[in-house]
Amino acid sequence: GAVVSQHPSRVICKSGTSVKIECRSLDFQATTMFWYRQFPKQSLMLMATSNEGSKATYEQGVEKDKFLINHASLTLSTLTVTSAHPEDSSFYICSAMGSTDTQYFGPGTRLTVL
């Protein structure tokens, strides 16, 4: 089946710094990638949808200047959390969709902001 990877799997950073998370589709080309955030024991909340080569579409309440998304190629999307604060600590999950129109999820990145 299709494989999606995320890097890093865990990251700890100091408040005020920026963190970049990568999402890669390893064996297929992803025309669309989605970024989700999941707090402990809660469901996945969609943050934004990104299509290769165009600007991301953000969900209501998600600050586009704080969560920068780049989808520069058909196999890579990045999420940068700028000026991270403790309330940004969460499990960030991406999904990628190719020609089969099925979303395949990555393993997630646990971000801890001290």
Next chain:
Amino acid sequence: GENVEQHPSTLSVQEGDSAVIKCTYSDSASNYFPWYKQELGKGPQLIIDIRSNVGEKKDQRIAVTLNKTAKHFSLHITETQPEDSAVYFCAASIRRDDKIIFGKGTRLHILP
């Protein structure tokens, strides 16, 4: 927008028994209903999905039923095994290539 309700939030069943998780959705335009299994510290894995032109779909021990008139769909797991213990999410989407709205999840415990 779409709202997906999922019940129960926690479910414990004896190994070998069946487990049923139920979901309702609000947007009658929703047409695609995937189910995901998420193990601790991992991303969700698609286990089965159904489209609105189908009432039931089965894959080995897993089955999903859809009642589009009542706007509810259910996941059935038969002959449960310890490895079925996880959090299960239902979801709804207008199309397979559209954004997915998740339910709040059901934590399934398989008791020995």
